[in-house]
Amino acid sequence: MFYREAGDFNTSYAEDQQTFPIKFDRYRYYVVLFIAIFVVPFIINDYWANSFLLPFLIYAIAAIGLNILVGYCGQVSLGTGGFMAVGAYACYKLMTAMPDVSMFIHVLLAGLITAAVGVLFGLPSLRIKGFYLAVATLAAQFFLVWLFNRVPWFYNYSASGQINAPERDTFGILITGPNTEAWATYMFCLIFTIASALVARNLTRGSVGRKWMAIRDMDIAAEIIGVNPLRAKLTAFAVSSFFIGISGALFFSIYLGAVEVGEVFGITKSFLVLFMIIIGGLGSIFGSFAGAAFLVLLPVLLKIVGVDWLGWPTDIVAHLQLVIVGGLIVVFLIAEPHGLAQLWRVAKEKLRLWPFPH
Amino acid sequence: MNATAESYTTEDGRTIGPVVMEMKNITLRFGGVEAIKDISFDIREGEIRAIIGPNGAGKSSMLNVISGFYVPQEGEVWYKGSRRPSMRPYQVAEQGIARTFQNIALFEGMSVLDNVMTGRLTHMNTGLFAQSFWKGKAEQEEIANREVAEKIIDFLEIQAIRKTPVSRLSYGLKKRVELARALAAEPSILLLDEPMAGMNVEEKEDMSRFILDVNDEFGTTIALIEHDMGVVMDLSDRVVVMDYGKKIGDGTPDDVRNNQDVIDAYLGVAHD
Numbered sequence A: 001m002f003y004r005e006a007g008d009f010n011t012s013y014a015e016d017q018q019t020f021p022i023k024f025d026r027y028r029y030y031v032v033l034f035i036a037i038f039v040v041p042f043i044i045n046d047y048w049a050n051s052f053l054l055p056f057l058i059y060a061i062a063a064i065g066l067n068i069l070v071g072y073c074g075q076v077s078l079g080t081g082g083f084m085a086v087g088a089y090a091c092y093k094l095m096t097a098m099p100d101v102s103m104f105i106h107v108l109l110a111g112l113i114t115a116a117v118g119v120l121f122g123l124p125s126l127r128i129k130g131f132y133l134a135v136a137t138l139a140a141q142f143f144l145v146w147l148f149n150r151v152p153w154f155y156n157y158s159a160s161g162q163i164n165a166p167e168r169d170t171f172g173i174l175i176t177g178p179n180t181e182a183w184a185t186y187m188f189c190l191i192f193t194i195a196s197a198l199v200a201r202n203l204t205r206g207s208v209g210r211k212w213m214a215i216r217d218m219d220i221a222a223e224i225i226g227v228n229p230l231r232a233k234l235t236a237f238a239v240s241s242f243f244i245g246i247s248g249a250l251f252f253s254i255y256l257g258a259v260e261v262g263e264v265f266g267i268t269k270s271f272l273v274l275f276m277i278i279i280g281g282l283g284s285i286f287g288s289f290a291g292a293a294f295l296v297l298l299p300v301l302l303k304i305v306g307v308d309w310l311g312w313p314t315d316i317v318a319h320l321q322l323v324i325v326g327g328l329i330v331v332f333l334i335a336e337p338h339g340l341a342q343l344w345r346v347a348k349e350k351l352r353l354w355p356f357p358h
Numbered sequence B: 001m002n003a004t005a006e007s008y009t010t011e012d013g014r015t016i017g018p019v020v021m022e023m024k025n026i027t028l029r030f031g032g033v034e035a036i037k038d039i040s041f042d043i044r045e046g047e048i049r050a051i052i053g054p055n056g057a058g059k060s061s062m063l064n065v066i067s068g069f070y071v072p073q074e075g076e077v078w079y080k081g082s083r084r085p086s087m088r089p090y091q092v093a094e095q096g097i098a099r100t101f102q103n104i105a106l107f108e109g110m111s112v113l114d115n116v117m118t119g120r121l122t123h124m125n126t127g128l129f130a131q132s133f134w135k136g137k138a139e140q141e142e143i144a145n146r147e148v149a150e151k152i153i154d155f156l157e158i159q160a161i162r163k164t165p166v167s168r169l170s171y172g173l174k175k176r177v178e179l180a181r182a183l184a185a186e187p188s189i190l191l192l193d194e195p196m197a198g199m200n201v202e203e204k205e206d207m208s209r210f211i212l213d214v215n216d217e218f219g220t221t222i223a224l225i226e227h228d229m230g231v232v233m234d235l236s237d238r239v240v241v242m243d244y245g246k247k248i249g250d251g252t253p254d255d256v257r258n259n260q261d262v263i264d265a266y267l268g269v270a271h272d
C-alpha cells in the first residue's frame, strides 16, 4: 500500500471539491512546489534552464491553454503557433513602446491582446465544427505568420525583419536580454506557470468548466440545459488564447530573446503543442504538464543517450525522435485518449490496492 | 374544467392550478412533411400532462417546439400569461423549462455528479474573473448549488454512483441521471420524452414512482410523452392524443380511453 486514501474522508462539499481531495496527493503537490520554488533556483545553471526548465515551463502554459480549448471545450485548433506569435509581438511592441513598465504587466497585457484576437478567430466556431474548424484555425495560423512577416510596424521596421528583446528588469532584476541569470528567468516563468495552472484549475472545476465540457460532449443537450453555445465557445477561445499569448510572450522575451516568426511560430509549433496535450492527456491540467515535460525532455534525453553515449549521428537521432513521437501519437489516440495523465491515474489505482487487488 | 383561469382539485386531493403554458394552433413542417398540424392544447400548473400517440405522430416534435429547438411555421406559444417570442433553447431553459430526451443525451465524458451539476448552470452566474480565483464567490456558489444537486441525487437514489463516469452506467440508470439533471434545474415545467422507453418492468415502476414523487413533493408541472397506455392512465391528469401530426383527443384518461378516434388510432384502423 504505497498509496492510500483509507481513513481520509472528506466531510464537506468544500473539501470534496478541492484540487487534490486525497491527502497524499496534496502533500506530493506541496513538495513539488517547494522544490520548484526553494530548491531549483539555487542549483539551476544555464544549461538546465535553457535545455529543459524554461521551455518546459513555457510550453506547459501553452499546453494548458490549448487543452482548455481542445480537451475541455472540444474545439480543435491548429492555430497555436499563430496565437503564440500574437503574444510575442504584442509583448515586443509593449516592451519597446513602454520601456519603464514592468515585464509582468507586459506579459499579462500580451495575454489579454491574444485573448481578444483568439475571440475574433473563434467566431466561426459557432457555425463550423471539427475538421472544418481545424482548417479555419489553420488559416488563422498562416494568416498571422504572414501578417507579422509582412507588416514592418510589427517588427519596428528592423532591417532583419526579426524582433529582439531589449534588456528589461523587474524589481531591479534583469530578466530579458543577453545578460540575465538563469535563476531569475526561471523564477519569472515559474510564477506565470503556477498562476496559469491555478487559474485553469479553478475555471475547469466550476461552472465555466462544466459549460465547456457540456459543449464538448454534446452541444445540443448543452444548449437545452441552458448553455449559450456562442458564449461558452468564445470564453474558451478567450481563456485559451490568453494562456497561449502569455506563453508566446515568454517564449520570445525570456527564452529565445530573438524571433523570426515563420521559423519559431510556424505550423510545427501548433502541432508540437497539440502533440503535448494528446500525449499528456486531453482535458487534464496535469496532462498538460506531463506532455510538455515529455516532449521537451525527449530530444534532450535522446541526444544525451544517442549522440553522447552511443555516438550515433545527429540526424539519425533527430529522425528517431520523429518516429517515437509519431508512434506515441498513434498509440495514445487509439488506446488512451486521456494520455499520460490517465496512465498515471490507473497506476495510482493499482498502487492503492496493492498488494491486495481484491 | 374548461375555464383556464381557476384552479381545481383532483379526486386524489391534489390542487391543479391555472394554465401555465398554452400552445395555440401550432403547425410545424419539415420540407413537405407536416409533423404537427394546427394543434392547440394547454398545460396547467402542477398537473401531469401526457402526450400519447403512435410512432411518428409528432410528439417529440411538439416537445422540441416547447423547448425552442424547432421553430413552428405557424402558431404561438404562451407561457405564464404572455406570448413567448422566438427563442433559442438556452433562453427557454433560463425561463425554467427543463427536459429529458427520447435518446439519452448525457455528457458522457463527465461523472454523474458533474452531469447533475450542469443542470444547475442556469442558477450559476459568477463571472469568469471571480471563478479564476475560486475562493469567495465562486466557491460559495459551487457549494450552494452542490447542496441542491445532492438533494436531487438522494431523491433519485443515485448516491452510490455519484462519482461514476456516466459512460459506465446501464441504460436504466442513465435515464435516471438524465432526470436528475433536468430536476436539478428546479424547473417550473419538466418535459419528459418517453422516460420509460426501453426499460424493464421494475425500472418502469421505479420511474413512475419518481415522476409521481417529483410532481407531489416539488409541485413540478410535468409534460410527458409515453407509449405505454397503461402507464399514462396511471400517471397523468390529462392526456393529449396525437396521430399523424393531428390532435385526435384531449381530456382525462377516462375521456380519452372512450374516444372512438383514439381507439381507432391505437387499434390501427385504416385512415381515410
Ligand SMILES: Nc1ncnc2c1ncn2[C@@H]1O[C@H](COP(=O)(O)OP(=O)(O)O)[C@@H](O)[C@H]1O
Pocket (backbone or CB within 6 Å): B030, B033, B034, B035, B053, B054, B055, B056, B057, B058, B059, B060, B061, B062
Ligand atoms: N428534424 C427533422 N427533420 C425532418 N423530419 C423530421 C424531423 N424531426 C421529426 N421529423 C418527422 O416528423 C414526424 C414526427 O416525428 P416525431 O415528432 O419524432 O414523432 P414521435 O415522437 O411522435 O414518434 C416524423 O414523420 C418524422 O420523420
Ligand SMILES: [Mg+2]
Pocket (backbone or CB within 6 Å): B059, B060, B061, B102
Ligand atoms: Mg418521439
